[in-house]
Amino acid sequence: MPPNSPTPLLARLSAIILGLVLSAAVSVAHAQALPEVQRLMKQGQMAQALEKVDIYISSKPKDAQGRFLKGLILTEAGRTADAIAVFTKLTEDFPELPEPYNNLAVLYAQQKQYDKARAELEMAIRTHPSYSIAHENLGDVYAKLASQAYDKALQLDSSNTVTQTKLSMIKELISTSSKPGVKPGAAAVAVRPAEPDKVAVVDAAKPAPAAVPSKPAEKAPEPAAVVKTAEVKAPEAKAPEDKTPLAASGESEVSKTLQGWASAWSNKDVKTYLGYYAGDFQTPNGMARKAWEAERTQRIDKPGKLQVSVDNIKVALAGDKATVRFRQHYTSASLKTSTSKTVVFVKSGGKWLIQQERVG
Secondary structure, three states: OOOOOOOOOOHHHHHOOOOOOOOOOOOOEOOOOHHHHHHHHHOOOHHHHHHHHHHHHHHOOOOHHHHHHHHHHHHHOOOHHHHHHHHHHHHHHOOOOOHHHHHHHHHHHHOOOHHHHHHHHHHHHHHOOOOHHHHHHHHHHHHHHHHHHHHHHHHHOOOOHHHHHHHHHHHHHHHHOOOOOOOOOOOOOOOOOOOHHHOOOEOOOOOOOOOOOOOHHHOOOOOHHHOOOOOOOOOOOOOOOOOOHHHHHHHHHHHHHHHHHHHHHHOOOHHHHHOOEOOOOOOHHHOOHHHHHHHHHHHHOOOOOOEEEEEEEEEEEEOOEEEEEEEEEEEOOOOEEEEEEEEEEEEEOOEEEEEEEEEO
16 A cells, blocks of 8 residues: 555454454445445445444445444444444354454453453364464564463573563564554564455445555565475476376366366255265364264255356366366355365275365
């Protein structure tokens, strides 16, 4: 954003002690009334925006996008308790959406309730394992919790030089990314608020586009202590154009299995759907298999029509393992999304079963 551009919608959250990223994107069906609300939010006309979004919600009380925008407006207006109530109700009504959990974590962190913030971020990641914002925010929360723990340890034993060193490292890590004007060494991390135009109202007829940083070259370098090294990958060997009949047959089997998995999901045939997963399936965050199956069953059995389809399927075979990349289209009574996914199949007992599943 240029230096002379208007203050971001959520700039007032810069006082939050952690560098949490307030997400402002929920992929739901396009709503004609909401662009006007977004325009008012960008202009800082929060009272008018709140009035219009309340009118919209009164006509569509189950619409997640409108309710999410209301939570953002209340946050900007400083009505933290009301914003928490809105986002909490969204997590209850739409447990599959990671953004409300993330925004609850931001608000709890603002109140220095870091244990609550951690719990919400873990829920966001469980719902959406590839949600990078939640992973980044969780790291910041852990850093603050570590700082508090080391401070307490030094209160009990001020001569512990090892703890002193650890605390200094944590504070240096936290202060490195602080905003200009924050004194060096202060235990604060600059908030990177989401811009107003990131509040997405997705066209129901079009897949949601992947977010692309506008100016990656201007990104500030990470502190030396946490610099992420780039992974050097060897060039991928290209498969020969003329595939053997055996390879073509294997790819066809895997593709049909993927289609069957999507069909069972659409038909809410939970037993068949769960039967597509291998015994060693890697559940999100190491969640117990029974707990994961119960959670999936609850979500699939929710009232209303469900439609799941896949396309742009690309299969890469490697013996009894197949990596499949595709586009998944999900539609329910309250949500419509289009996401790139990767699924790893393993062949067991003559069947292709899902061993890993991730977004992206």
